[in-house]
Amino acid sequence: MTTVKKFINSILKLIFPVECLNCGRENYYLCDNCLKKILVQPTLAPFDHPLTHLDGVLTATNYHENLIAQTIHYFKFRFIQALAEPLAGLLIDFVKKIDFDLKNSLVIPVPLNKKRLLERGFNQSYLLAKIFAEHFNLPLSAEIVSRSRNTPHQVGLNQKQRRLNINNAFTLNLPEAVRNKNIILIDDVVTTGATLEEIAKLIKTAGAKTVHGLTVAKD
Ligand SMILES: [Zn+2]
Structure with a gap:
């Protein structure tokens, strides 16, 4: 230098x-x-409503743990993209720990709406999904599903309001790409699962074999 x-x-x-x-x-x-202080706990996220289209939601950690909440906050709202690496590492550790079968899997990141993508400059779910897919040598596509409309923040909405807010917010651009595939939908945090369910509905209707949500934390 x-x-x-x-x-x-x-x-x-x-x-x-x-x-x-x-x-x-x-x-x-x-x-x-x-x-290392962030506990990867192999648990199925409990939801207060039944999942209809999702075959399950896998969450690596608990958002109520201070350190994980802080890390995700820095990643998303202070725009520190380098944190994608340790956060995706938690997803990778978790999947190995539960010995999840990734055969015939296709990785899809939850798309961000255009307005928020412009504000943040990157889609946090895409960064996580990319590292995850590369690690396991799985195909990844961010083009299959897109946001068809901007939706207000889900924060502060109850389960029913979240469902309505997210209803028809996504478009499946390449239905043939998901047929007979096991889809892994990646997001940073899951709260009620309404967003993951909405995408799973589209993907399942197009003939996907299974759809699992995979997130770093459960709020
Ligand atoms: Zn430290």
Whole structure:
């Protein structure tokens, strides 16, 4: 590195220090020690309503654990894309732990609406899905499902309102791509499962064999 570059880097580090969001260790957004503190718990997320189209929702961790909530917050709202790596690592660990059968699987990230994609600059679910699919050498497609309309935030809505809010919000662009496939729908957090259910409805109708939601955390 040239002296000038070194100088610029040290200035940048002073202004935007890269440090672990939990312990402050330098050069990591979330260091390995802190990542290990996040418990990967192989549990099926309990939902207060039956899942009709989904064959199951698999969640790696609990959103009520402080460190995971904080990490996801930095990832989504402070736009630290580098956190996709440790967060996707939790998904990978989890799937290995429960020995989930990934044969004939196709990975689809939950699409973000255009407005939010412009605000954030990236789709967090896509980043997670990409690392996950590459790790297991699975096909991934972000083109199969898209958002057909912008929906207001789901925060603060009850189960019924969430269903109505998300109703017909998605379009299946390539129905033939999901036929006879086991679909893994990836998102960062699941709350009531209304979004995953809505997408699963489309995919199942088009002839997918199974549809599972897979998320980093359950809120
Ligand atoms: Zn740390």
